[in-house]
Amino acid sequence: MITAERKPLEEIIEYIKPFKRILLLGCNECVTVCSAGGRKEVGLLASGLQMARLKSGTDIEIQQHTLERQCDPEYVEEIVSMIDGADAVLSMACGCGVQQLAMRYKEIPVFPAVNTKFMGASERQGVWAERCQGCGDCLLGITGGICPISRCAKQLMNGPCGGSTTGKCEISEDVDCAWQLIWDRLKALGLTERYLDIMPAKDWRSGGGSGPRKIIREDLAE
Template identity: 75%
Template structure:
């Protein structure tokens, strides 16, 4: 999923303070799963903002709407009626959702209430870790299901480096050495020989490095 963390209150307050009527839009997808931008968080942020502005002697009118998916124009269309009576939109979706709303309602200022972080997985309750950088040419099949690009601090394709100690990364001892994990996994699968195979310099064209990416499915595109 796409993970996010809420922006500091001061930053959010600075964005909305020039306005009297805000449309606060949440998203029921990834940001809801990582408890940062779903219905519940929309309600909490709404209350916090109203309390803050009441203390300042200002009544901030907030409409709360949580869409099924903010990155989908079909669902964003549901905002059509409510957006008219708002001076600005405060979105609690990831950057994809914020941009979809901004593209649809060009005349309204749209502000993000969260910082989009990474594509990750849930480790346990309340803990998410980065797992994928969307390089566009997946190597998990040859690295034992562990991504060296997302999980090695140096993105080494032929690791580990000399900083791997007791299975931990030199960057931070809370981080597992991805290449130790790869080695352990390949060994468990009886595929240790694979670690000897040199991976060639990666072709980064499929990653963001080839410019902004787009997928066009001719069988689906209208």
């Protein structure tokens, strides 16, 4: 999923300072799963903003709504009727959702209420960790299912570096050495000889090196 974290309240308050009627929009997808911008977080933020504004003596009206997906035009269309009653939109979706809103509703300011972080997986309740950088040319098939691009602090494709100590990365004891994990997997799978193959320099064009990326499925595209 795409993970996110709420921005500091102070920053959000600053964005919406000039506006009275706010449409606060959550998203039911990734940000709901990582507890950053779903229905509940919308409620929490609305309540917090309400109180902060009351305290500062300025009026605010907050309409709360959570869309099925903010990154799809069909769902973004749903709020046509609500937009008229708002001076600004505050989105708790990832950056994709915020932009979808901004592109569709050109006349109204749209602000992000979360910081979009990374593509990750849930390690345990309440803990999410980065797993993919969307390099566009997946290596997992040859690295034992562990990604060196997203999980090695130096993106080494022929690791581990000299800083790997007892399975941990030199940058922090909280970070596993990706190459230790890869090596353990290759051993478990009986594929250790594969380690000796030199992985060639990566072609970053697929990873954003050639500008914004797009996927077009001819059979589906209209």
